[in-house]
Amino acid sequence: MSATASFDLTSVRRGAGGRLLADYAADPASSRGRLIDEPASPTRTVFQRDRDRIIHSNAFRRLKHKTQVFVHHEEDHFRTRLTHTIEVGQIARGLARALCVDEDLAEALALVHDFGHTPFGHAGERVLNDKLASFGGFEHNAQSLRIVTELERRYPKFDGLNLCWETLEGLVKHNGPLTDRKGDGLEGSVPASTLDYNARHDLALWSWPSVEAQCAAIADDIAYNSHDLDDGLRAGLFRLGDLMDVPLWAHMLTEIRSSYPDLDDERTANELVRRQITLMVEDVIRESLSRIQKQSLSSVEAVRTLGSPIVAFSPQMDAEEKVLKKFLFTQMYRHPVVTAATSAAESILGDLYAAFFSGRGLMPATQDWTLEGLDEAARAQRVADYLSGMTDRFAIREHQRLFDHTPELR
Numbered sequence: 456m457s458a459t460a461s462f463d464l465t466s467v468r469r470g471a472g473g474r475l476l477a478d479y480a481a482d483p484a485s486s487r488g489r490l491i492d493e494p495a496s497p498t499r500t501v502f503q504r505d506r507d508r509i510i511h512s513n514a515f516r517r518l519k520h521k522t523q524v525f526v527h528h529e530e531d532h533f534r535t536r537l538t539h540t541i542e543v544g545q546i547a548r549g550l551a552r553a554l555c556v557d558e559d560l561a562e563a564l565a566l567v568h569d570f571g572h573t574p575f576g577h578a579g580e581r582v583l584n585d586k587l588a589s590f591g592g593f594e595h596n597a598q599s600l601r602i603v604t605e606l607e608r609r610y611p612k613f614d615g616l617n618l619c620w621e622t623l624e625g626l627v628k629h630n631g632p633l634t635d636r637k638g639d640g641l642e643g644s645v646p647a648s649t650l651d652y653n654a655r656h657d658l659a660l661w662s663w664p665s666v667e668a669q670c671a672a673i674a675d676d677i678a679y680n681s682h683d684l685d686d687g688l689r690a691g692l693f694r695l696g697d698l699m700d701v702p703l704w705a706h707m708l709t710e711i712r713s714s715y716p717d718l719d720d721e722r723t724a725n726e727l728v729r730r731q732i733t734l735m736v737e738d739v740i741r742e743s744l745s746r747i748q749k750q751s752l753s754s755v756e757a758v759r760t761l762g763s764p765i766v767a768f769s770p771q772m773d774a775e776e777k778v779l780k781k782f783l784f785t786q787m788y789r790h791p792v793v794t795a796a797t798s799a800a801e802s803i804l805g806d807l808y809a810a811f812f813s814g815r816g817l818m819p820a821t822q823d824w825t826l827e828g829l830d831e832a833a834r835a836q837r838v839a840d841y842l843s844g845m846t847d848r849f850a851i852r853e854h855q856r857l858f859d860h861t862p863e864l865r
């Protein structure tokens with residue numbers, strides 16, 4: 456089957472803008488609604504409204520100055536959380552279009568998926584998870600849910616963004632179901648904040664999310680696999696010749712050099728990244744269409760109760776991806792340049808947590824951030840909420856304000 460192969464379209468409907476939607480697509484007209492009821496928009500579907508609310512939020516703007524892998528001031532051409540998010544959105548829409556599901560929901564989920572990330576990437580998340588270990592830990596997907604259901608303060612009638620059920624479902628299940636049908640966590644305990652919200656607005660934590668959510672999740676994998684390769688080459692952490700140890704890259708590099716023997720390294724790297732994205736996207740489309748045909752899916756509920764993902768890499772590409780992830784882990788994420796910056800970042804965020812948690816009045820003097828009257832667990836969560844919302848550069852400035860010496864993130 457070719458990457459652009461189609462399937463039986465005899466039972467499709469028209470979505471927003473006249474686009475074809477398959478029966479298994481999420482239908483904005485049949486949404487399970489919002490926690491707080493709102494009048495319908497005369498011009499936008501519920502998924503389009505969610506996407507727009509996400510884009511106009513404070514959390515979305517903060518992604519501009521949050522690290523993907525490298526610290527923000529190293530070089531303008533490295534990815535930030537914002538540029539990564541935009542790239543994920545583009546890939547997610549393309550996948551959704553090819554699978555005849557709702558592009559607006561897929562895009563909304565791509566745009567919101569990194570809201571809960573701390574400053575300094577996963578280094579910051581490790582610090583907060585350690586500091587909150589006695590209170591259930593810290594997990595960025597759970598923090599994303601807190602942001603869009605509680606911490607954003609934009610509307611007069613509710614806290615958060617009051618997103619619809621399908622958007623929240625896809626957000627919390629970014630990596631698949633969280634529990635079994637009995638409510639037991641599939642990979643350890645489910646964050647308390649997620650369970651608290653779920654008690655008010657049941658997100659069916661045991662089921663798979665929609666095809667649109669699965670498109671956003673795998674688009675995230677495709678984007679960071681390809682663009683971490685690009686950033687690693689730009690930073691000189693490894694060279695094109697090193698990539699010959701990875702079969703997927705070796706094959707593409709051989710083809711590029713055969714077609715363009717005089718191409719310089721920069722354009723060769725750009726062509727490699729472009730081909731990798733195309734190869735992975737087309738593989739996902741082929742594999743997903745094959746799974747859809749085999750399952751004869753007739754509704755979005757059939758997707759949720761299937762027990763396995765519909766949107767996925769083929770077995771061969773899945774194996775190839777694991778090899779390149781291993782290369783990036785050893786050659787990039789554990790490179791001395793990156794680990795040195797990581798160590799400094801962890802020190803900065805650890806210092807800030809201790810200072811703010813001390814209760815010496817260092818948090819902003821507003822009702823939203825006061826620690827007065829809170830027990831230890833609530834105080835820890837509020838400090839974590841404040842710190843996780845910081846951009847890299849704001850965290851650095853706060854550390855410089857409070858401490859005599861701030862480590863260099865280089």
